[in-house]
Amino acid sequence: MTKTLGLIGTGMIGGTLARLAVAAGLNVVLSNSRGPETLADLVTELGGQARAATPAAAAEAGDLVVATVPLHAYEQLPAAALAGKIVIDTMNYYPERDGRIAELDSDELTSSALVQRHLAGSRLVKAFNNIDFHRLSTSARPAGAADRSALPIAGDDPAAKAEVIALLDALGYDAVDTGSLADSWRVEPGTPVYVQPYFPGQTPEGVGQDEAFRWFFETPGVPVPAAQVKELIDSAVRGVAGGKLLPGA
Template structure:
């Protein structure tokens, strides 16, 4: 699959940063926010000139890949039929300050990405861009081969989709550590040793390889989260 057009649902800090990276990498970018287009048009024109502010439906229809960069508590505001057949990056995380009580947002028995995939059943979900802070995403993207290049974790159930997204992440300025299980997205959620991590590939891979030994990993194994 060739990616030329990037759509971003969410015009907050993460969405704006990813739009900037995508434009720099040579992609065309459409981005939507909550409410009317006029509400975000000036912000987009000022902060990411070259990106097109539009409505959700237009963003999705005119994109090869769609990034969910909205508060996790709002993903069900999107009609699942809209993303049918689309390759979708889940860049969301639960965060109490914006999402409220966790139990009201998420089923505690599965990861957030599994629940996102279940909701958007007609789409293919891949998890990435969610464990590194937006400042780091913006400031630490580097060309391939740069010794200071950082890495992002990429995971999902569909092997081809994960490989496609990993190549996309690489083009955006980051190395990748790849898994093929959407449930492994738990490794990047708040409370995990990866959340907030801005690490080189070997460092990131080491933490992932030893994840089960961490306190967070032990709690997951014991189903205490």
């Protein structure tokens, strides 16, 4: 059973997962590339269940560890400290931010398979990559709720996936197993299950940036149950790797 969640990266997705974890009664160990002292405000907000550390220390402390850094920084993940750990990969490939990555552009690897190659001693599970941070926060519901949403996961280790499914349940979500890391392209940017289903409509056209951000933060999510997530995953067709970086993604 997960008692402590380690986080490497505390941006929008990482911070949201930390808040959900604390609300679920878990301890969290936060880290980023800038040093534990830069996380003082977030630790204060989260209270006694949270502390800040280096990425290696967060990796060692976590029963499960979330890697939520920009994909171009994946090689900075502490492979030695993460050896033997279940690592949750929330990362997506955005060429405008990450630069072109040949193995991804050629479909030789999915982004998660690329990260798994770096973290050869870890058991990687793809999760939390297809929903923006605001809907991730506001759409969480207790088990059995009629309006509970589901999120896809992918991984090569069934036991690791079972642990992540239990974490999703604790944080407020059902899970849909997409398959292996090689299959995780089905939930990457540009696929039917990526971000948009959790919104009630498209971003308004012809509005300024301020209005667009206001819409983003004021628009509630809509429930996306497991059956709908599975249909969207099954309908995916592999296209050009990578996607456009969206607010909150």
